[in-house]
Amino acid sequence: MTTKTVKVSLLQFAKLLPANVVLTLWSVLIALPLYVLTVSCFKTTSEIYANPLGLPTSWGIANFVSSWSTAHFDRYTLNSLIVSVGSISLTLITGVLASYPLSRLHRWWTLPLTGYFLAGIMIPVRLGSVELFLLMKQLHLLDSYLGLILAYTAIRIPFAIYVISGFMRTVPVEFEDAARIDGAGHFRILWNVMVPQSRGAIAIVAVFTAIAVWNDFYFPLLFIFNDSLKTLPAIVATFTGQYRTDWGPLFAGMTISIIPMVALYAAMSRHIRAGVAAGGFR
């Protein structure tokens, strides 16, 4: 260890310092709200006011119990799960089925039809919501899970077809031919060859549909009038307006609403990076 190397590393450190300070500041700015959210779940409302930043005096789960059962977050979580799982399944099924011919056949209608689907990626969907509302009313789909699921599926199909058909195009035709020689029909080829080969694309579509549907609040605001059918973001929005005097259970409810997404993110961040690279965040 000579003084020279120490000097050089000190210089390096000094050069990196401003950048590190900025990175630290932004990290803290992201951490702060999430930290307050976490510790406030264990505090009483008066404790939140008196000491918003400190650790809670006890780690009791009273707020979780009260938001889970008294404020019916069990119900809203179930609603969100049903709508999300339903939308993801329907998007994947319809998207995979449509992607197969769109990626494999070269007929006069494949290109225009692909364009027709992809146009949906850019459409500002909310501007059609008056007529969508009237349609849902006519079909008696207001105040129903199915109405939300169909609306979300329609919105997510363009992205699903974009990603999955793009991926299926890269699957070698030989795989398909081999299966066909073995006597497999279209469904068998799709299910046994194409679907396993495009797992990556399917995972991307599933994750992004999950994030979009789980977090949406516009369509529940529009289509759901019965409180017991509301999804988590809709109820968080309502409670933020109403529950201003009782913050503890509200914070606990918010935490409940983000746990599934954070878990999904922790488990699937590889697919999220791949999906962003595929241009899929909207």
Add this chain to the structure above:
Amino acid sequence: MNNLTVRPGGGRYVARRPTEWASRLRKGKNGLISLAFMLPALAIYSTFLVYPMIRSLVGSFFSWQGIQISEFAGLANFWRVFSSSTAAAVGNAFTHNVIWFFCVLVGQNIMGLFFAYLIHRRRRFGRVLQWWFFLPAILSPVLVGSLWRLLLSPRGPIETILGAIGIHTGPITWLGQSDIALYILIGIDIWNWVGLPILVFVAGFGGIDPKIFEAARVDGAGSGRVLFAIATPILLPSVATLSVLAFINSFNQFDTMYVVEGLHGNPDGSTDVLVALFYRFAFGSAAGSGRTDIGVALALGTLLFLFVVLISTQMIRFFERRNARLQ
């Protein structure tokens, strides 16, 4: 006889003839089957997205009695959008959308490039930082808005922190100040979304040959030069995509504003945006003080639709020309 004609390409033509015929037969069958495969997606997408969208565009040329469409009205709804009472509200909301777009455009590109560059240069912590910086983007804008609303409320955590550091004493009322509230909302939106440009740019930096950076450094270029003179032109396609996305998202803003400042864009409409205005005309205000006017709502929707489509295609063209010139 004709079948046996030898053509350029040799005997393969003849030999292939029967299989080709069979495959054409199979293709015909394939056509029907593949239409059946496409039917569910086609039906759901057309019924619940394309059909309402087209009906909305057409409906903006008709007069409405409540939620009943009545007769063809030409451009009457559009004139009413620009009538004195509505025009002020539209102009007000439009201005906010424009400000929102420019702030996000500048903020996301500068912050995104800067953070992505720093992350790119850090092997060990890069992955962790990237994961952490993107985390807010998976949270719902409603939740993020609610959270910040509580944090920024009088006697809330932010007030306590700023008081403790000594930057700001006394109650914080930013969300109630008409000159600041909009920028607070934009800040919340950037906090929510800036992980996306970071992620995209990190991927972009990863695709640049490290030799280019080394060569620039040998020539004596500092980090700033490397970032803006060398990396940015290469990353222009990403900048283009993100800018178009920022435009579309800025003009679709609703969630953050609704949950933080309410449907009317408090205080005094200083945070009002176009989709919220559209929503109030279409569905009435939750507070009950508003009236619905479907005709005006649809006309506003059509104008906004045309505006968003027109500007985003122009932006894409602009960036394509720039990109072509650089290469």
